[in-house]
Every structure is written in C-alpha cells, then in structure tokens.
Amino acid sequence: MEKKIRILIGKPGLDGHDRGAKVIAAALRDAGFEVIYTGLHQLSESIVEAAIQEDVDIIGLSILSGAHMTIFPKIIDLLKQKNAEHIIVIGGGIIPEEDIKKLIQMGVKRIFTPGAPTNEIVDYINSIIH
Amino acid sequence: MELLQRFLKGEKPAIARVITKIENGTDPKLLEDIFPHTGKAYYIGITGPPGAGKSSLVNAIVPKLLENNKKVGIIAVDPTSPFSGGALLGDRIRMNDLALNENVFIRSMATRGSLGGLATKTKDVALVLDAADMDYILIETVGVGQVELDIAQVCDTTVVVLVPESGDAIQAMKAGILEVADILVVNKGDRTGADRLILEMKFAFELRVHNTGWHYPILKTTAIENIGIDELVSTIKSHREYLEKSGELEIGRKKKLVIRVNELIEERIKTHLHDYVIDQKQLKKMIDKAYDRKITPHYITDEIAKKIF
Numbered sequence: 001m002e003k004k005i006r007i008l009i010g011k012p013g014l015d016g017h018d019r020g021a022k023v024i025a026a027a028l029r030d031a032g033f034e035v036i037y038t039g040l041h042q043l044s045e046s047i048v049e050a051a052i053q054e055d056v057d058i059i060g061l062s063i064l065s066g067a068h069m070t071i072f073p074k075i076i077d078l079l080k081q082k083n084a085e086h087i088i089v090i091g092g093g094i095i096p097e098e099d100i101k102k103l104i105q106m107g108v109k110r111i112f113t114p115g116a117p118t119n120e121i122v123d124y125i126n127s128i129i130h
Numbered sequence: 131m132e133l134l135q136r137f138l139k140g141e142k143p144a145i146a147r148v149i150t151k152i153e154n155g156t157d158p159k160l161l162e163d164i165f166p167h168t169g170k171a172y173y174i175g176i177t178g179p180p181g182a183g184k185s186s187l188v189n190a191i192v193p194k195l196l197e198n199n200k201k202v203g204i205i206a207v208d209p210t211s212p213f214s215g216g217a218l219l220g221d222r223i224r225m226n227d228l229a230l231n232e233n234v235f236i237r238s239m240a241t242r243g244s245l246g247g248l249a250t251k252t253k254d255v256a257l258v259l260d261a262a263d264m265d266y267i268l269i270e271t272v273g274v275g276q277v278e279l280d281i282a283q284v285c286d287t288t289v290v291v292l293v294p295e296s297g298d299a300i301q302a303m304k305a306g307i308l309e310v311a312d313i314l315v316v317n318k319g320d321r322t323g324a325d326r327l328i329l330e331m332k333f334a335f336e337l338r339v340h341n342t343g344w345h346y347p348i349l350k351t352t353a354i355e356n357i358g359i360d361e362l363v364s365t366i367k368s369h370r371e372y373l374e375k376s377g378e379l380e381i382g383r384k385k386k387l388v389i390r391v392n393e394l395i396e397e398r399i400k401t402h403l404h405d406y407v408i409d410q411k412q413l414k415k416m417i418d419k420a421y422d423r424k425i426t427p428h429y430i431t432d433e434i435a436k437k438i439f
C-alpha cells in the first residue's frame with residue numbers, strides 16, 4: 001500500500017471558532033491527504049502528543065487569537081523535547097510580516113495568511129513531502 | 131537504538147512508527163517480530179452509525195478501564211473518501227480527556243483500500259498495540275451494513291451503539307447490526323425516544339439468545355454526562371468473564387485466526403491473479419468482445435481459469 005501523507009490540523013488557543021480550520025481540513029482531505037482534526041481549544045502539549053501518536057508528517061496550526069508568538073515556539077520546543085523534530089510545522093492566521101520572519105527563524109516552515117487559496121497550501125505540502 | 135527495541139520498551143514514538151510501517155506494508159518482517167508479544171490484550175469493538183456518540187463513549191469508558199494502572203490502546207477508524215483517497219479523521223475531538231494520559235495511546239486510521247469499514251490493516255495495527263503491552267484495545271468503527279461483521283472478527287466483545295434518532299431500529303435490523311452485538315447501547319439517553327428505542331430493540335435483540343449463556347443486555351447511556359458508563363464497563367467485564375469461564379474466548383479467538391488466514395490467502399490469491407495470471411491487455415480485448423456480446427463473462431473466466439487449474 002502506498003504511503004499516505006498524514007497531517008494534524010490543530011486549533012490551539014482560546015478563540016472560539018474553527019470554521020477556517022475545518023475548511024482547510026476538508027480541502028486537504030479532498031487533496032488526498034489523511035487529516036487528523038483535533039478540535040478547538042487544544043493545549044500545545046495535546047497537539048504534540050497527538051502528532052506523535054498519529055505519526056503525522058506535518059502539524060498545521062490555525063491561530064487567530066494573536067497568541068502565535070507564544071504557541072508556535074512552544075510547539076517547536078515540545079517537538080524538540082520529544083525528539084520529534086522531523087514533524088514539520090506550518091500555520092495560518094492573521095500574523096504580521098515581522099512576526100512571520102521570526103517564526104520562520106524559530107523553525108516554523110511556512111505561514112499562510114488568511115485568504116491563501118487552499119490549492120496553494122496543497123501544492124506546498126506536496127512539494128515538501130516526498 | 132533500534133526501532134523494535136524502543137518499541138518493546140514502550141516508547142510512544144516507536145509504537146507510532148511501527149503502526150505506520152505496518153499500515154503502509156513497508157516492513158513485513160516487523161509483524162513476525164511483534165507477534166509473539168501479542169495475545170494478552172482484551173479487544174473491545176464499538177460500532178454504530180455516524181454521530182451515535184461512539185467517540186464520546188470511548189472517552190467516557192476509558193478512564194474506568196485505566197483503573198488499577200491498566201493501559202488502553204484506541205484505534206478510531208473512519209472512511210477514506212473514494213473520490214480523493216483522503217480522509218478526515220475527527221474522533222480525537224471527543225477524546226480530549228484522554229489525549230495526555232500516559233497510559234493511553236490513540237491512533238486514527240482511514241479505511242484506505244478496504245471495502246469494509248474496518249481498514250484491512252486494522253487487525254494488524256491492533257496487534258501492534260497488543261504487543262505494546264496494552265491491557266485493552268478499543269476499536270471504534272462506523273457501522274453501516276456489512277461492516278459490523280468486520281469488527282466482530284477482531285473483537286472479543288462488540289458493543290453496538292444506537293441513538294433515538296429516527297429509523298435506527300429498523301436500520302439496525304436490516305443491516306444485521308444485531309448479529310454481531312454482544313452488548314447493545316442506546317446512547318443519548320437524555321433525548322426523547324431513548325426508552326422507546328430500548329423497548330423496540332429488546333424484542334429483536336433477545337431473539338439472539340440461542341444456545342449461549344450470554345444474555346445480550348441492552349443498556350442506556352448518556353455519554354456526555356457520564357450516565358450509564360459504570361454499568362457499561364461492568365457489563366463489558368462480565369461479558370469477558372463469561373467468555374473466559376465458558377471457554378468461548380479461546381474458541382472465538384481460534385475462529386478469528388482461521389478467518390484471518392482465509393482473508394490473507396484470498397488477498398494473496400487476488401494479488402497473484404492480478405499481477406501474474408491475468409494478462410491485462412488480453413483481458414481488455416476480451417472485455418471488448420463481451421461488450422459486443424460475442425463472448426460471455428463466463429467464457430472469459432474459463433479462459434483465465436485454464437491458466438490456473
């Protein structure tokens with residue numbers, strides 16, 4: 001059986017809607033990926049633990065609450081602690097340009113800003129996973 | 131350290147990776163290595179229509195199963211989209227209470243190529259969790275139709291979950307869902323219609339009591355309020371006791387091994403047929419002839435069979 005790309009879509013933080021995350025999750029499924037969706041209000045610890053147990057290739061985080069500068073570094077840090085740095089972290093949300101730069105430096109692979117067409121995300125994922 | 135060693139030490143990333151390898155079929159020898167470590171876990175299946183509350187029930191019963199320092203492995207199976215080959219696996223949304231528990235391992239699986247609701251590889255993945263020293267293995271599958279039979283072929287105790295929403299009772303009987311249930315649960319007991327459904331099911335379900343000593347109980351639960359959960363867990367445990375005392379556990383597990391071997395043989399024959407026996411070009415030509423009604427599908431079959439027998 002062929003290898004399937006597996007992606008965890010997480011919605012950390014306190015903001016109360018996950019429409020965006022669900023739309024992305026459905027689009028990724030339609031692109032042929034196996035998408036694990038963990039729901040709202042996830043602790044960073046839960047997201048990382050789930051990503052490990054599900055052996056995903058990618059964690060995609062949707063953050064709208066403005067907490068991106070605390071959550072992304074925490075996830076990256078936890079992945080390091082758990083020897084799971086092979087899992088690629090990408091994200092989406094309303095994130096200022098200068099923060100994006102910092103996050104990329106910290107090890108986030110790519111940030112998509114709102115309005116990024118889903119096929120752009122799909123193409124990107126296909127291009128980084130072989 | 132080698133993957134297998136880390137696996138046997140119970141490291142979760144290693145367990146996860148072994149599952150992936152088994153699921154992708156990339157390392158056949160791995161199953162040989164782990165198989166001697168299996169056979170200790172107790173397998174529980176949870177099946178029923180989408181939205182019945184299966185994941186919520188898992189979330190509610192697992193803390194009880196964890197008592198006395200037990201370990202629980204959960205496999206949540208959801209269908210692969212036949213159009214894209216992708217899958218949206220959302221059972222974890224309802225299993226939040228378990229996500230960080232050290233003694234719990236949760237794996238979501240898509241059905242991938244298999245026709246039934248139980249991924250062809252689910253049985254092997256369950257073996258992985260068994261070898262990983264889990265005391266209980268819970269397998270959640272969407273049950274619509276034929277698929278329920280699949281889950282009963284793996285599990286010692288199969289729990290079928292229904293809800294008071296319209297049509298379930300008739301649906302269940304049509305789908306043969308009752309045939310595989312050891313325990314029937316009517317969830318969403320907080321909704322109107324739950325008691326009526328129980329009455330409706332009682333008659334049908336109790337007809338199952340053929341020549342076994344098991345009494346096929348029907349239970350009412352409200353998963354999201356933790357109501358009826360103690361009773362469900364103790365009923366699962368008494369079913370286990372019944373199986374162990376009557377000797378049915380051993381008989382059942384041997385039957386399951388026979389089924390598994392048959393399945394694997396069929397799989398192997400199919401692949402062999404497809405890859406080595408059937409000449410696809412020639413087949414296509416014959417299909418064109420059959421389309422023009424010059425030869426029958428039976429004739430084609432005879433031609434192919436000649437190469438084997």
Ligand SMILES: Nc1nc2c(ncn2[C@@H]2O[C@H](COP(=O)(O)OP(=O)(O)O)[C@@H](O)[C@H]2O)c(=O)[nH]1
Nearest residue numbers: 180181182183184185186224318319352353354
């Ligand atoms: N009212 C009520 N809702 C429930 C109950 N159990 C689960 N639910 C809800 O039913 C929906 C589907 O639950 P889920 O566990 O995901 O069902 P599954 O598809 O069978 O795994 C969720 O919104 C749950 O919160 C219950 O006992 N009562």
Ligand SMILES: [Mg+2]
Nearest residue numbers: 184185220221
């Ligand atoms: Mg579910």
